[in-house]
Amino acid sequence: QSFQLYQVISGTVTDTVNQDTVSTSADTQFRWSASDQFWIFNLSTKPYSAGLTYVFRIYLVDGTYIQFQFGLK
Numbered sequence: 001q002s003f004q005l006y007q008v009i010s011g012t013v014t015d016t017v018n019q020d021t022v023s024t025s026a027d028t029q030f031r032w033s034a035s036d037q038f039w040i041f042n043l044s045t046k047p048y049s050a051g052l053t054y055v056f057r058i059y060l061v062d063g064t065y066i067q068f069q070f071g072l073k
Helices: none
Strands: 002-008 011-021 031-033 039-040 053-059 065-070
Touching: none
Parallel strands: none
Antiparallel strands: 002 011, 002 053, 031 039, 053 065
16 A cells, blocks of 8 residues: 655654655665566665664555564665
């Protein structure tokens, strides 16, 4: 359904942002790789700064979501 940057964490401060993500390719949605048997999205990290942790949510059509996070050096 959608893929968003949900939160930005800096030390002990968490900001909820709910922003759309940016792709590094012409594909702006997840795409299925039949040969690899998984979904692909080329997430651009250019809009994000070092030293912060970014929490993302992939919202599914059934109302649930998959959450993951990473930090940049």
